[in-house]
Amino acid sequence: MKYIYEEKAGPNGPTLLLLHGTGGIESDLLPLAGIIDPNANVLSVRGNVLENGMPRFFRRLEEGVFDEEDLIKRTEELHEFLNEASQKLGFDRKQITAIGYSNGANIAGSLLFHYKDSLQKAILHHPMVPRKGIDLPDLTGTKVFIAAGDNDPMCPPEEAEELQQLLTNGGADVDLHWESNGHQLTMNEVKAAASWYAN
Ligand code: MLT
Numbered sequence: 096m097k098y099i100y101e102e103k104a105g106p107n108g109p110t111l112l113l114l115h116g117t118g119g120i121e122s123d124l125l126p127l128a129g130i131i132d133p134n135a136n137v138l139s140v141r142g143n144v145l146e147n148g149m150p151r152f153f154r155r156l157e158e159g160v161f162d163e164e165d166l167i168k169r170t171e172e173l174h175e176f177l178n179e180a181s182q183k184l185g186f187d188r189k190q191i192t193a194i195g196y197s198n199g200a201n202i203a204g205s206l207l208f209h210y211k212d213s214l215q216k217a218i219l220h221h222p223m224v225p226r227k228g229i230d231l232p233d234l235t236g237t238k239v240f241i242a243a244g245d246n247d248p249m250c251p252p253e254e255a256e257e258l259q260q261l262l263t264n265g266g267a268d269v270d271l272h273w274e275s276n277g278h279q280l281t282m283n284e285v286k287a288a289a290s291w292y293a294n
Pocket of ligand 1: 117155158159160249
């Protein structure tokens with residue numbers, strides 16, 4: 096996978112995993128890392144799938160309808176990439192906080208849905224429920240911050256609440272933050288994520 100790595104915390108400190116939205120690239124969310132934790136290592140990845148030239152982390156059949164088979168395959172690919180990258184780049188595999196927006200939040204959610212201990216924490220900006228009707232791994236100890244829009248046309252509020260419920264049922268500790276700016280990633284929610292992370 097194409098990525099940017101910035102070593103700041105060394106092998107024993109935390110690492111922020113940045114996952115862009117549809118049509119984004121690996122440099123898009125770098126400013127967020129500086130706000131959430133300027134002292135953490137940063138691993139920012141580009142999605143491997145192209146939709147009309149726009150990078151994504153997995154295929155979709157139409158807006159809001161995911162290609163489940165591809166989602167499962169790409170989630171495994173990202174999980175294994177993290178295992179290998181931690182060895183190669185020398186960061187602690189157990190201290191990864193994902194920061195994802197939209198499609199990037201959905202693949203981060205999918206890592207949580209499929210793998211125990213893939214992420215220590217996750218900050219999900221405008222996520223959806225990645226898959227319905229599956230048993231989640233034991234997520235005890237995993238901390239999740241969801242920023243959702245009460246008027247988000249792409250990721251409706253009920254979906255954010257369902258995601259919170261499913262992750263909580265899996266044992267995760269989940270905070271849900273509301274905004275009213277549609278599907279936009281706002282500075283206000285980034286600041287709320289930063290204070291959640293700091294605590
Ligand atoms: C997705 O496909 O992951 C969601 O519809 C959000 C997006 O368009 O990126």
